[in-house]
Amino acid sequence: MRIAVPNKGRLHEPTIDLLERAGLHLENGADRKLYADTVDPDVSVLFARAADIPEYVADGAADVGITGYDQVREARVDDVAELLDLEFGRCRLVLAAPEDGDISAVEDLAGKTVATEFPNITRDFFAETGVDPEPDVVEVTGATELTPHVEMADAIVDITSTGTTLKMNRLAVVEEVLSSSVRLFAREDALEDPKVEEVRTALASVKQAEGKRYLMMNVPEDRLEEVRDVIPGMGGPTVMDIADENGDGKVAVHAVVDESDVFETITEVKKAGASDVLVTEIERLVE
Ligand SMILES: Nc1ncnc2c1ncn2[C@@H]1O[C@H](COP(=O)(O)OP(=O)(O)OP(=O)(O)O)[C@@H](O)[C@H]1O
Ligand SMILES: O=P(O)(O)OC[C@H]1O[C@H](OP(=O)(O)OP(=O)(O)O)[C@H](O)[C@@H]1O
Ligand SMILES: [Mg+2]
Structure with a gap:
């Protein structure tokens, strides 16, 4: 089973980090290579451009892929299914126009020109909004934000997250086109491969563990109910007998x-009689 992951750009490192945390350690270095093995002899990794990954998965060069939802939509691939929202690489694809210009609504773009790295998504957007005549969509491969200033386009459809790049280029958001984050997806005919489900579970377990902590404490048996009452969350605590040499129950x-x-929980359990409270991070959590 092969996973296609971004070879560079901002999605590369967080993706490798996620695979590592899921236990899919990459063998023989991940840098600047086309393929890598993982500790699991049945799972290998293919490094590709974020934009090419959906196509690679659809064509069978890889079975599952990790890339932005924007890229999956732009590639218009059939027969791939989303397995998991990995919740990083969050950004918005927006229609933006010069701050001081006369474009402030989608309708203002009738018959105008829009530059973008995402021509398919952009054309679909204008078709859906019914702008008439439909704007002319010009495909560029980078520095999209410059195009309105060199009279190549009246507006752009581009990625934004902090908004810094738009601001620097004196562009304002007219409308959101798409909201994106990184997804795990698979070719539909690969879904039966048990390895695909294994990988999904492993990645999901890392996401599950994020933002959670493991609490351990000692509690006198006669205060157990009080402590139990103040512990929030998952299915109640686990209670274990401890070697009780002092016989203090x-x-x-x-x-x-x-x-x-x-x-808050630490304060509450202490009040309820707990001692020796230990807090640790959780690597993975399989529900
Ligand atoms: N500013 C951003 N904030 C959050 N996510 C982003 C941002 N820019 C891009 N992304 C996400 O990362 C994906 C890949 O973008 P990135 O810039 O890393 O690669 P790229 O520009 O396609 O790489 P290349 O240099 O090969 O063209 C985008 O499709 C989007 O999903
Ligand atoms: O809202 P912001 O936080 O400013 O982010 C938006 C910018 O981020 C991306 O570019 P990137 O940094 O990936 O550079 P690139 O153009 O080389 O891909 C995107 O193409 C925008 O230009
Ligand atoms: Mg980029």
Whole structure:
């Protein structure tokens, strides 16, 4: 089973990091290569441009892919299914025009020219919004933000996240076209491969663990109910007997809680009688 992942650009590192955290360690270095093996002899990695990954998966060069939803939509591939939202590489594809110009609504683009690296998504957008006559869509391969200033286009459809690039180029958002994040997706005929589900579960377990903490504490048996009552989250805590040499009747309580609840929970369990509270990070969590 082969996974296509971005070979460079801003998605490369977080993707490799996610695979590593999921236990799919890459063998013999990941840099500047076409292929890499992983610790799992049945799983290999193909490095490709973020924009080419959907095509590679659809054509069978890889079975699953990791890239932006914007790229999957732009590639117009059939027969691929999304398996997981990996929730990084969050950005918006927006229609933007010069701040001080006369374009402030989609309709203002009737018969005008729009430059973009995403011609398919852009044409679909204008077809859906019914702008008449439909704008002329010009495909560029970078520096899209410059095109309105050199009279190549009246507006652009481009990626934005912090908004810095638009601002620097004195462009303002007219309308959102698409909201994107990185997705795990597979060719439909690869879905039966149990390895595909294994990889999905492994990546999902990393996402599950993010923002969660593992709490361990000792609790006198007669205060257990009180402690249990103040622990939020997943299916209640695990209670274990501990080697009780002093005969003081304590049990160990373990629980998974949201990171944002940790501070308050510690205060509450201490009040309820817990001691020796330990907080650790969780690498993976399979539900
Ligand atoms: N500013 C951004 N914030 C968040 N995600 C982004 C941003 N820019 C791009 N992305 C996401 O990353 C994907 C790839 O963009 P990136 O710029 O890393 O590669 P690229 O420009 O396609 O690479 P190349 O240099 O090969 O052209 C985009 O399709 C989008 O999903
Ligand atoms: O809203 P912002 O945070 O400013 O991000 C938007 C910019 O990020 C991307 O470019 P990138 O940095 O990937 O450079 P590239 O044009 O070389 O791909 C995108 O093409 C925008 O230009
Ligand atoms: Mg880019």
